[in-house]
Amino acid sequence: MQIVTTIEELRSIVKWWRGEGHSVGLVPTMGYLHEGHKSLIVKAVSENDRVVVSDFVNPTQFGANEDLSTYPRDMERDAALCEAAGADVIFHPSPEEMYLEDNCTFVDMNRLTKGLCGKTRPTHFSGVCTVVFKLFNIVTPDRAYFGQKDAQQLAVIRRMVRDMNFNVRIVGCPIVREADGLAMSSRNAYLNEKERKAALILHKSLVLGEEMLRAGERDAGKVRDVILKNMRTEPLARIDYVELVDAKNLEPVKKIEGPILAATAVYIGKTRLIDNFHYDSEA
Ligand SMILES: Nc1ncnc2c1ncn2[C@@H]1O[C@H](COP(=O)(O)OP(=O)(O)OP(=O)(O)O)[C@@H](O)[C@H]1O
């Protein structure tokens, strides 16, 4: 496995692979890799001849008061995990390599990005779309792998690919959880022991909502209220949002008809965590 830091070198490796007739998979990440990331890489390895994992803490998706400077990093551990999972290349560019000093081009989206995480993080999805757009242009993958944990991000990327005619298949991958149900996340590293326990409230509350839906409840407001009420029992939790939205266009729903996404973001202490589940009343 190779660690590549420049766009030029990565392009020439991909060109070589293409000359050999190989298919290429891309797994975009911000590093500090865990079993959730590994599941994406393992899937990519099973479906492509060659796999690139990008490992880049993308500055343009962080708001001014967010955790860009403290975001956890461990390149040595990341390299070992990628190698064990069967990746061929880790792309680990510097911010200066990815963004020229006078860069003035950004990708924006009018829909899908205003609600849910976009309310608290108004510039976040422009940063995500911009860096993923660039990665797609650099790697030209046949397939790219994203986790359902970032459900809004996955919907946004699917829309960008459709709208901008990228010739790449987007593969959504299930949420990988700790044994007690907490969704794995690089930011879990910020939690102290008390907060780590409190963080379970996200999954526990969502499970209550999911059970209501499985039992036949079709009033989205009632399901949301039960999730919210349970979240509020945790003193360390400060709720950013709990929403039930249409799974495709991410608009809030009143009645459950067809596929929906129930999503939440909650601050546990200073750490903002997200979680969600999908439900289809017609499946
Ligand atoms: N628990 C998980 N299960 C499945 N996929 C995941 C999980 N956590 C992250 N991913 C996916 O890995 C990719 C890279 O995510 P990222 O590097 O931001 O990791 P993260 O753990 O989500 O970090 P953060 O704490 O910043 O949210 C994204 O597509 C994301 O959805």
Ligand SMILES: CC(C)(CO)[C@@H](O)C(=O)[O-]
């Ligand atoms: C897709 C992504 C790698 C873009 O920086 C990031 O948003 C992430 O890790 O989910």
Ligand code: BAL
């Ligand atoms: N997984 C999303 C990265 C972020 O929160 O910036």
